[in-house]
Amino acid sequence: MKFLLTIQICSAIMAQCTQPVEMGTYNSHYDCATAGFIKGMTALRELGEEYVNEKRMLMNFSCRSQETT
Numbered sequence: 001m002k003f004l005l006t007i008q009i010c011s012a013i014m015a016q017c018t019q020p021v022e023m024g025t026y027n028s029h030y031d032c033a034t035a036g037f038i039k040g041m042t043a044l045r046e047l048g049e050e051y052v053n054e055k056r057m058l059m060n061f062s063c064r065s066q067e068t069t
Contacts, residue, residue: 003032003063007039009047012056020062029063036061 003026010017023039026032040059044052051057 002027002066002068003029004066005032005036005039006062006064007036007043008060009043010058010060012058014055017060023061025066026063029065032063036063 005023005026006020007023008017008020024035026035040061043059044057047057
């Protein structure tokens with residue numbers, strides 16, 4: 001079984017989120033979940049501390065199981 005990582009960027013101030021973006025497929029839920037945290041942290045750092053604080057930015061991610069044949 002594979003796991004599809006999707007990430008959404010949200011603003012708590014504006015109460016809005018982007019559409020989920022597919023960020024890759026992983027061989028285990030563990031690999032997907034750890035990648036979600038790493039990619040989310042990287043994205044927040046790229047947005048910058050000032051912007052993240054001003055807009056109260058958050059990252060949501062999910063790992064959905066994908067049947068493989």
